[in-house]
Amino acid sequence: MKQLIPPTLLAQAKKILIVTHMAIGDFTYMQMCFRALKRAHPHLEIHLWVDERRRSANPEDWPHLKNYSLYDWLAASPYIDKTYDQNYSPALHAQSIAEARREDYPIVASLTHMACHRYARLTREICPRGFILGLAKQKYRFFELSKKLSILKFNATIPLYESQERDVPHVSDIYAQWFSKAFGLDIPKPDRYPVIHIPDQWTAYARDQISTWGLGSKIVFINTYSKGPERCWPLERAFELIREMRSHPQWRDAGFVINVVPEDLPAAREIYNNAALPDTHLFSAVDNFFQLPAILALCSLIVTVETAVMHLANAVHVPVIALMRQNNPEWVPIDRENSAVILVKEMDAWVTKIELPEVMEKVLSWPLC
Structure with missing residues (x-):
């Protein structure tokens, strides 16, 4: 050429x-x-x-x-x-x-x-x-x-x-x-295939943060935020997902990290306080970008809407369940073996149309989980 x-x-x-x-x-x-x-x-x-x-x-x-x-x-x-x-x-x-x-x-x-x-x-x-x-x-x-x-x-x-x-x-x-x-x-x-080199200081930060939270080796990272409202999932559903996952033996002892964009932290804390779920923590990369991939790399499973977290999950080689619209098929996760995609059923539908049972079906049936 x-x-x-x-x-x-x-x-x-x-x-x-x-x-x-x-x-x-x-x-x-x-x-x-x-x-x-x-x-x-x-x-x-x-x-x-x-x-x-x-x-x-x-x-x-x-x-x-x-x-x-x-x-x-x-x-x-x-x-x-x-x-x-x-x-x-x-x-x-x-x-x-x-x-x-x-x-x-x-x-x-x-x-x-x-x-x-x-x-x-x-x-x-x-x-x-x-x-x-x-x-x-x-x-x-x-x-x-x-x-x-x-x-x-x-x-x-x-x-x-x-x-x-x-x-x-x-x-x-x-x-x-x-x-x-x-x-x-x-x-x-x-x-x-994407590669990300996480500086040692942020790897150490992530390990210290997980230890401070008192979480074990099985950690689920959940992200409901994206830049466009059509690609977001209600934050309340993240807490519903945690309750539902905890009702199954394989996830009963898991820890959960919920990602929040910095500008939405006050509202998210109110929902979080009302939920009162044990071993569940809010997270936001407020100091440096590398806080995010460093935390992701220590997780066992990532559940996220269509945004950067979905692609970073592949880069740090952690299994991911992605909630996506149909409009941009070129943006599906690159690692098909370690990724599962849940698509909305209609072309122009928003991600909010993906219901909790659809996500749980993938969580419980997907071999990597």
């Missing part, structure tokens, strides 16, 4: 900027592509622009956006040499653009699958003279002329996949295809 970025340009470049609107789930798989790029071109510095689509002019929104836990993982990555993570306000976004323009990148690649035309304009603003590449829809309608004209700013484009296509590949395969087309990389399937 002919690579879109000219090989001589890639060989001569000292640095490259990759623009994304990345979430933790994206980086779980895309980091393996960055690793392949770094190994193929060790001379090349990889700079990453993380665009914040929730960018806000309201100062009250900034603390939450500024402390996005993904940035902890990016800072620890051996494959990323620089990260632009100050894009959560219009003023900082403008400063980041100015900073990136001063770098005078010879190559900028936009791997953003939403609003591709906007990122065509952004990458050309950052890189007025260099080679820019990006994703683009395969077809633009007649009333989308302005979008099509923006896409023409790219020197080369990669066709965007469609989530509703039949037999859509796994997201890890999609990312590998992007890097193959852009950089000419061959990333074998085993090299696409």
Whole structure:
């Protein structure tokens, strides 16, 4: 396959900027592509622009956006040499653009699958003279002329996949295809499997936390939170699930950890106090991203909605039961042997339509449990 970025340009470049609107789930798989790029071109510095689509002019929104836990993982990555993570306000976004323009990148690649035309304009603003590449829809309608004209700013484009296509590949395969087309990389399937290196201090933290909680070796981690309400499960159902699991001998002595996003901790504590379940604890990674995978790695089973926890479970090799919608089949867990998926029955149904008996059926019938 002919690579879109000219090989001589890639060989001569000292640095490259990759623009994304990345979430933790994206980086779980895309980091393996960055690793392949770094190994193929060790001379090349990889700079990453993380665009914040929730960018806000309201100062009250900034603390939450500024402390996005993904940035902890990016800072620890051996494959990323620089990260632009100050894009959560219009003023900082403008400063980041100015900073990136001063770098005078010879190559900028936009791997953003939403609003591709906007990122065509952004990458050309950052890189007025260099080679820019990006994703683009395969077809633009007649009333989308302005979008099509923006896409023409790219020197080369990669066709965007469609989530509703039949037999859509796994997201890890999609990312590998992007890097193959852009950089000419061959990333074998085993090299696409996510890996996470947890620093020793956070492994020690997790062990100390489990010990402080007084939990034994059988621990179940439950996560009901996702960014979109359509992918969340009611927190109350997590407590119902615990009661139901405890009614069966194999889970009677298990400990339970319930994940809570930091901003919902006060409300979750009220529900938790009313539930009064023994050996059950709320958890939130409030200090550092690595708190989450460190705790996950010590668990026996993870039950989660469709979010980063689902993919991190595969990365730390802990069995997972995932509650998912039908809309994005490319995001199913990559490890099929250690994962079970419960799908809503209708295409546009929310995860709340998954009832407790469906989850218990999977818990009790799945061999790994």
